[in-house]
């Protein structure tokens with residue numbers, strides 16, 4: 256019988272249902288823009304060796320494919336999207352609008368980019384554009400800029416496709432990223448979901464201009480139960496907006512708001528806790544005991560019912576309707592745990608119950624996962640990890656089987 260190549264219908268109701276389709280971004284020329292002068296602003300802790308990062312990423316994608324996962328690439332979807340003139344017009348408009356460029360440079364760039372085919376335009380929108388790469392403009396802005404200054408900022412964090420969109424059931428949530436270096440990413444995911452034939456017509460929730468909400472903070476603990484981290488990135492107002500939109504549409508019945516430390520090391524909930532089984536998480540022990548949650552549920556007339564604060568594991572188990580949420584920790588020695596948390600030991604990507612992708616370097620965490628009965632697919636991440644993101648951050652699940 257010929258192989259069935261029909262793509263799985265979009266829909267994500269859990270963290271651990273069999274993964275069918277995922278969106279990744281293969282690291283590209285945007286990473287070659289990083290220098291010791293701009294890496295902090297661009298949210299990288301070092302300068303990745305890009306060729307090696309690409310090899311590591313290809314191995315990640317291959318491991319997923321080996322396990323039957325369809326891998327979609329954001330830039331390919333974007334290039335296909337930009338073939339639609341309406342999408343292209345919107346992309347140009349969003350990229351060039353704002354107070355930074357000025358009228359002369361904007362007009363110049365409109366002409367300059369008009370010659371770019373969809374793939375080339377996608378490259379500019381992701382890798383950015385420096386003054387040295389464009390011709391002579393009659394703009395004061397470029398006259399007063401250095402050759403390396405960007406007229407279109409590169410997006411090195413596009414690698415972390417988890418953050419710029421997240422599917423809740425069969426709806427894409429286009430997020431609103433808090434850090435200036437990442438804000439433009441969601442213009443791209445919004446375009447893809449709005450115009451690409453594969454998704455066209457799907458209702459998009461939230462959006463780039465809404466309250467801050469990042470996908471790395473959103474965990475689908477169980478069908479109808481979301482946990483959303485609140486910290487450096489996602490803000491309380493972002494969770495409130497998401498809760499209202501998912502309740503109104505019947506996509507969830509409980510949203511747990513989970514305050515996390517406002518630190519670089521714990522920028523998202525998924526840096527300290529990810530799910531590896533229907534009732535188990537791998538969690539950073541140095542915070543596990545004090546992680547708390549407030550449950551938000553739909554009330555009458557669009558009101559939200561807000562619970563008292565409770566320990567996260569207790570609130571989660573109750574919302575999920577299970578006796579206990581099992582916690583596998585990142586190692587008991589606090590220094591090893593801190594090192595492995597920093598290197599994304601907690602940031603696993605489940606591709607099914609008890610089956611997760613993890614960075615090989617987190618030896619202690621991985622062996623604890625295995626001791627707890629989780630099969631670990633190890634990938635290299637020496638270069639990928641320099642932006643502080645692991646397998647979960649680098650993936651946006653679009654389709655998972657129901658449990």
Ligand SMILES: NC(=[NH2+])NCCC[C@H](N)C(=O)O
Nearest residue numbers: 298415471523642643644648
């Ligand atoms: N879901 C995640 N944990 N994403 C990690 C994002 C890392 C990225 N460099 C940032 O600072 O935004």
